[in-house]
Amino acid sequence: MNKLIKAFTKESALVPLIAILLGLIVGAVIMLLGGYDPILAYRSLLGAVFGHRYDFGETLTAITPILFTGLAVAFAFRTGLFNIGAEGQYIMGMTGATVIGVTVHLPWYLHAPLAIIVGALAGGVWGMIAGYLKAARGVNEVITTIMLNWIALHLANYIVRQFLLEPGKGRSYRVDDSASVTIGWLSRFMDDARMHWGMVAALLGVIFFYYFLWRTKQGFELRVVGANPDAASYAGISVSKSVVKAMFISGALAGLAGVFQVLGVFHNQVISAGHTGHGFDGIAVALLGGNNPLGVLFGAILFGVLSHGAAEMSFGANVPPEIIRIVIGSVIFFVAAPGIIRWLLKRAAWKKRKEEAI
C-alpha cells in the first residue's frame, strides 16, 4: 500500500500524467492545423465514453482484448523476450475457442470453460513455438513471431473454411450458446452493450501477472532469466525451459484476448483478410504501462478510451479518427522519453524566472 502511495506522489506518476496532457495537446494542435475544432472533438470523445451507459460498457469491451495482449507482450518483456507475435497468438486463441464452441456440444458449465482453456492453449502453443525455436536453435524470436503472425492468419482461415464454415457465408457457424460468456443482466443494464466475462478474466490476468512473476518460485526464475540469463544458468535455472515457459504464458494471455472476442463479442470467426491489430496494439499498451501489470491496466484503459472515443470524434466533430493514433503515439513518446518532459519543465521554469527578473 505504501508503495502505491509513493508511486503516485513520485515523479514517476507525474510524468505519465504530463505525457497524457502533452499528447492531447499535440492532437489538438494537429486538429487546429487541419481546420478542426479540438474542443468539440475532445468533448465528443469523452461523451462517447462516459456519456452513456451503453458507451461505457462498450468501452470496457474494447479495453478487454488489448489488456490481454498488453499483458502478453509485457510478460514476455519481463522475461527478456520481445513478443511481436501477440497478433498470431490472438488469432490462434480465437480459433481454438471457435473450434470448441462450434464442434463440441456440452452443458454450459463445461462448454465455456473448455473453449476458454483450449483457446488459451492454442495461443500458448503458438507462442511456445517461437520460444522453443529460440531455446533449441537460437532463432531470434522477433523474426519467428512476425512469421508466425502470418502463418496463424492463414491457418485460422483454413480451419474456418474447411471445417467450420456456415454454407454461403464467409465465416464459421455460430458458437453454441452454452459456450458464450456474455453477461446477460449486465448487458441489459448497460443498455445492450456487449458485456462479457472477459473483462473480469483480464483483471484476473493483471493479478496473475503480478502474483506469478513476483510471488511465485517459477516467476522468480523467469525474471532472473529475463534480467541476466548467464547468472540464471549459474544459479541452476534452465534458461531454455524458462524461455519456452515464458512464451507459452505470454501466448496464452494473448490467446485469451481472442477467446473472449469470439465467446463474448462475435460468437463466430470470419475468414479474415488481414490482422486485427490487437496484437500490435498490445505492444503499445505494454510500453505505455512500462511493462508493469498495473501500468498495463492503465495503459489499456487509456488506449481503449481513446480508440473507442475516436469513432465518436469523427461522428460528432468530423475529425478523422486517425488523429487518435497520433495522440496515443505522442503519449507513449512522452512516457518513454521523460527527459523531454523534464527538459520542457526546466525551460518553462527558466523562462518564468527570466520573466520575473524583468
Next chain:
Amino acid sequence: GAKNNNDGGGAASPSQSPSASPSESAAPGQTVDGKDFKFAMVTDVGGINDKSFNQSAWEGLNKLKADTGAEVKNLESKEASNYLTNLNKFVRDGYNLTWGIGFLLEDAVKESADKNPDARLAIIDGEVQAPNVASIKFAENEGAFLVGVVAGSMTKSNKIGFVGGIDIPVIKRFELGFLAGVAAVNPDAKVEINYTGAFDKADLGKAAAASLYNAGADIVFHAAGATGNGVFNEAKERNKNASADKKVWVIGVDKDQSLEFGDDVTLTSMLKRVDEAVYRVSMEMIEGKFPAGQVTTLGLKDDGVGLPDTSKANVPQDILDKVEEYKQKIISGEITVPTAE
C-alpha cells in the same frame, strides 16, 4: 425459395436499362422531399474511398441527398468489433435507415436490428432474417458469366486468368460465373485461377497477375478489391512497351474501372450497382415502401449487375450482341449460372 424472391410488392426492382446512371433512374426525382429523413451507412475497414464497393454505396447516398435533401452520414470501422457500435451509434441517434455495407457486417446488422426493433436497417451483400431489415444481394455469378463471355470470345491465347481475393462464397460466385461464361463461348480456353488471400494487397495482385500473364494469359478478370489495383498496374506496365499483338487486358469489378485505370487496359468491368441499390431502397424508405424483412437478390433481370456502356470502346459490337443474347437467356431462365460448387 421465398427468401430469394423479391416479391415484396416488387418495390426493390430497379427497372431501367443496364447502363443507366442513378440520376436517370431516379424516377420520382426532385419531387420527393426527404428533408426530415436521416440516412447512414457503416463500412468495414475499407472506408468510403476504396474505388469500388463502399465508394459506390456512398455515391448512392449522396445522390439521395442531392435529390431529396435528406441528411446522410457515414462511419468507417477500424476493426470488426466496431461494426456493431458504429451501427448502434446511428440507430440510437434516431436515423431512419442505417446501412451495413458488405457481408462482413451481416452479424452486426442482425444484432443491432434484434436489439432495436423500432429501427430500420439494411445490408448489402448479406442476408439478415429480421423484420426490420432489408437485405440486398447481387447475383454476381450472372454478371461474371457475361464478362466470361467477353473474355472467352476475345482471348487470342486461349488462356485467361482470374484473380480472387479470398476464397469465400461471394468471390466463389464470381469465379464460377466467369468460368461458365468462358466455357459457354470457348470450351477450349483455359482459365487459370489465382487467389491472393487478401483484398487489400496490391503487391500480391501485381505478382499474381504477373504470373498469369507470364503463363500466357492475355485477359485477367479480378474480383479482389484493392488487390486488383495491382493487376491493373501490372497490365499497364506490360502494355507500355508491348506490341499490339502482345497487349494484355484486365476486366474490372464492382465499378466501371476503365474510368480509373483507362481504356487501354480495361477491357470491361463487371458492374455491381451498389449505388443504385442503396439509392433505391433508401428512396423507398422515404416513400414509405421500405422492403422490411425481405431479401432481394439483384441480378441481370434487375440490372443489379451488368456491363458498363464504356465496354464499347474495346469490345466489338458482335461480341456485345452475343453478351446481350446470353443475358436474355439467363433472365429467361434458359441458362442457370452456378453459384456454388
Next chain:
Amino acid sequence: MDAATIGHMLNTAFVFSTALILAALGGILSERSGVVNIGLEGLMTAGAFAAAVAAYKAQEAGLGAASPWIGVLAGAIFGVLFALIHAVATVTFRADQVVSGIVINFIAGGSTLYLVKLLFDGAGDTALVNEVFHKIKIPLLSDIPILGEGLFNAYPTTYLALILVGAIYYMLYKTAFGLRLRSVGEHPGAADTVGIKVLRMRYAAVLMSGVLAGIGGATIAMTTTGSFSHNTISGQGFIALAAVIFGKWNPLGALGAALFFGFAQSINNVLQLFDFSSHVPPEFIYMLPYVLTILVLVGAVGRSRAPGALGEPYSPGKR
C-alpha cells in the same frame, strides 16, 4: 519448371524485394550505430505516403516522367522527418529505442492517413498516380537466360537498391566513416574515448535509415500500388527488420534475406499455376513464404550476433 518461369519468378522476386532491400539497408545503418529501429514500418509508411502525394502533384503539374522520381525524393524527405523524431528521442533523450520505434509506427500510420483525408476530401486513399516507374530492359544483359529476365528487366528503383547495397557495404567496411559508425554501435564508450562524436554518428545513421526506408516505402507506391492507403505498407517494415537480423546486420546478408523473402512470395503465384495446386488448400500456399523463412532460420548454422551496444542509449557519464 523451365528457365523462363524461373526468370519470371526472379523478376517478381525483385519487385517484392526492392522495398525490403532498401528498408533493410536503413535498418542496418541504424542498428549498426546501436539504435534499434522497429520504426522501419512507420518510416516506409511515411515514404510511401509522401511519394504518392508528391508524384500525384507533380503529375498534375505536368512534370510527366519525372513525377515518380519526385515521389522518391519526397519519400526520402518524409522518411528523414520521422527518423528525426526517433533520433531525438533515442539519442538525445535516451528513450527506450523499442518504444520509440513503435511510436514512429503509430504516428506515421496515424498522421499520414490524417493528411490523406485532409488532402483528398476525406478519402481514405490518395488519387491514383499514372506516372509511375516502368521496368527498364538493359540492352545485351537482358538477353542472358534466366538472369536477363530476372534481373536486367527491372524497375529503376531495383537497380538503385542494388547499387546502394554495394555502396553501403563499401561505406561500412572500407571507409573511416563506416569504421566509426560500427564502433559507435559496438562500443560507444570506446569510440568516445578516441574522440568520435557518438551522438552525432548515431544521428547520422538514424537519419540515413530514414532516407533509405522512406525510399523503400516510396518504391512500393511508385511501382506496385500507384497510390497510398492504410494498407499500402502492411508488414513490409517488419519483414525488412527480419531481413536485417536474418542477414546478420550485413548489407549483402540483408540483400540475400530480402531476395529470399521476395522469392518465397513469388513461388506463391507460380505454384497456383500447377494442376496439383488445386489439391492444396490455398491457405497453405500463402503460408509458404513464412514457413520457409522459419525453416531456413532453423537450418541456418550460427547465431547472428547483434551489434554490441544495440539498444543501449549512450551517455558519457555512465559506465
Next chain:
Amino acid sequence: MEQAKTVVEMRGITKRFPGIVANDSVDFKLRKGEIHALLGENGAGKSTLMNVLFGLYQPEEGEIFVNGQQVVIDGPNKAIKLGIGMVHQHFKLVHPFTVAENIILGSEPRKWMGLAVDKKRAGEQVDRLSKQYGLNVDPYAKIDEISVGMQQRVEILKTLYRGADILIFDEPTAVLTPQEIGELLVIMRNLVAQGKSIVLITHKLKEIMTIADSVTIVRRGKVIDSLPVAGTNPNQLAEKMVGREVSLKLDKKDAALGEPILEVDGLVVKGRQGLNALNGTSFVLKRGEILGIAGVEGNGQSELIEALTGLRSVAGGSIKIAGAEMAGEKPRTISEAGLSLIPEDRHKHGLVLDFPVRDNMVLETYYQPPFNKRGFLDYKAIGKHAEKLVKDFDVRTPSIMTDARALSGGNQQKAIIAREVDKNPEVLIAAQPTRGLDVGAIEFIHKRLVEQRNMGKAVLLVSYELDEIMQLSDRIAVIYEGRIVGEVKPSETNDRELGLMMTDYKQKQGGPDSEQAD
C-alpha cells in the same frame, strides 16, 4: 625549478555524483618522467579523478594545468590533443574489430582522396609502434581472439598512436597473469625511459613498491598524503589508505585434513574449437584444506570450473562429491550435493544487477523452504535472511532493497561470498575472489575462506595471482594445457619455481605423483 618538471597539476578538483562527493578538492601533481601511483579503497575516487583529467567527467570545481598552461578538458578529444592517454580499468575496445582498426579508430590513415581507410598503412604503423616499445602485437588479429594481456597492450598502443606523453593506467594489473604483470612493468619502465609520464592506479602495494616513484593516497574523495615511494613501506601505505591498521599477513593455523570430498579423475572437456580444454585432469580435494589451482589464464581453469559446476558437458572422466558421481549432472543437482561457486565474473555470472540485494541473496536457494512455500515465495523470510547475511558479512548497502548494481565491486563480491558460504557447502570453489578489490576487502574475503577451511570444509581456489595462491593454499596444483602437471606445498616452493611449472612443466618432469602432499 619544480614548476618546469610538472606536466600535470590538478588543483582543488571537486566532482560530485548524486549523493556522494567522489573528489573533494583534490590536489594532484604529476612530474615528467615519473610513475606516480594512486592508491585508495574501492570507491575512494581514483578513477573519477583520472576520468576528469581525461575529459570524461567535468568537475564542479578546480583547475587543471598541463605543462604549466591552464586548460579546460571538455572531452577525450581535448585530452588527446594535450597528449593525455588513458588505459581504462574496463578496456574500451571494439571486440569484432582487429587490433589495427581499434588503434587507428578516430584518426585513420586514408587513401583514395580520403575515401577509404588505408588498412595496409595502418597495419604498418601499428607494427612499427609496437616494435618501438616492445609490445609485440599482431595488428591483424581480432580483439576477440587475443588474450587480456594483449588487449591491454592494444590499449597502450592506442594512446601512443595518438602521441600521448602522459599515460594513465587504471588498475592495469587487476586482470593480468603474473607473467603479463611482469611484462607490463617492463613496458612501463620502457615508456618512462622514452620520456613519458605515467599515473598508475593499483591496489597492489607490492607493485607500487616495485615500480612507482611517488604515491598519492586518497580516502573517501580526499587526498590523505602524497609522498615519494622511497622511504615508505606497504604497512604504512595500507594504514594510510584504510585509516586503520591492516594486517597484510594472514593468520593461518595448520590444516586438519579430513577424508577426500572432491575427487576429479581423468576429466576430459571439449573446448572452443573442438580441442580438449581439459585433457585428463585429476586431483583430490580433502576436507579442511584449501587447494590452490595455479596456472596461466586459458589453460583450462574456466572449463574446469564449468565442468565441476555442471555448466559444461563432460566428455570423459569422473567427478565425485562425497563419493557420489556428479559428472554430467545438472548444475542444481551438483549445487545440492554441496558445491558452491564464487564465480570469476561477478557482474555476468554472480549477480542479477537489476535485482535488489535481497533477491540476489537467494538466487540459488529461492526454491527451498523457508523461502518457497508451495510454489509461492515468502518475501518475509527472504528479507530476514538477506538482512542477516548483509549484517554477518558486512555488505555495505543502503538497504537490502537496493539494486545490486549500485553496490561497489567489493561489496558486490561480499554479497556473493555471503550467499555462497551461507549455503554451507562441502566444497567452495572460489574463482578470482579478490580481483579488483582493495586491501581491506581482500583481507576480509581471505579470512572468510580460511574460516571455511577451519570449519572442515574444502576450498578450491582458482586464481591467476600467485601471491594469493601462495598465501592461502595448503596445497597448490599447477594446471597446464588442461592437465594438472604438478602439486607443491607453498612452504616448499617459491614464485620462480611455480612460474616455471606454469609455463613449461617439462623442466620439472617427474613431479605430479612423487610430490603428492599428504
